[in-house]
Amino acid sequence: MAGASGGSLAAQVTLGGGFGFLGAGYETIEKHRSELSIARSILKVDAQAPLPIGVGYLGWLLDDPKNKGQELLSIALENRVQAIWLSFGNDLEKWIQLIRNTESNREVKEKTKIFIVVSSVQEALVAANKWKADVIVAQGTEAGGHGSTSRTPLLTLVSSILAAIPQDCPPIVAAGGLVNGGHLASLLTLGASGAVFGTRFLLSPESQYTDVQRQALITASTSDSVRTMAFDYARNTLGWPRGIDGRGLHNSTVEDFEKGVDVDVVRSRYHEGAKRNDPDRIVIWAGAGVGMMDKIQPAKEIVEEIHRECTEILRAAATLLSEE
Known part of the structure; x- marks a missing residue:
């Protein structure tokens, strides 16, 4: 969640019992150090100790020498x-x-868990067999932010990957449009080892989204979340690999792009809107489950609520089975 998840959000998710990630995205060296320092301070972890969060990087930005x-x-x-x-x-x-x-060059030998995002069975097999990933993230088309244009629904993708990879392969965690404990419970019963929640945490005070962006998420319906390249053209962030677009809230920037308005005009309108923090122009990444979110909560509470809901649903399902 580049531009949304910093050190504070990542740390609070971990404190809640999840595992928090901060998104490096387009951060400067100084900003990156600062966010990691914030996380370490919140978690009260000694400077020499392992930091119990993760960091997400965009491969195409890592490849760019300027970054x-x-x-x-x-x-x-x-x-x-x-x-x-x-x-x-x-x-x-x-x-x-x-x-x-x-x-391998560290004095203290410890392994960093590597999470690899995939959107197809073939990508999962490469991540597991060739790259020896520690965790495979199966990202469905419902995911907010950037993802594959293949449009494979999450349940289909997870089921297909689980059927294709050997049982001794890395754990599969599911991502895409997830907002509550019921979603987590369904994926665990499907065979996933866990789930990734992104958009839900944008409605936390610890996220880097503005109040305007959070309010837009609260009032959005499920149909407002669309896949598009509009925001990448508007921001001139076009280095993404082939077959990748983004899912966010439909607004006038998307309308202009779809109508074929000149790109320079789209960019000009976007940047003018950004100066005003205008939700009808700026990008607000959001997964397909956005219509099911209606309140702002601390990140720690969100984790606890998802866990509680999931546990209750799984127990209810177990009771139904035991009655047969």
């Missing part, structure tokens, strides 16, 4: 974060190898 990808990644490894999330790159294997090489 100092290797230095960004090195900062996280120096902080001994417990996981690295890699997605949307043309050469993720290079970065996986860099992580493993860094680990």
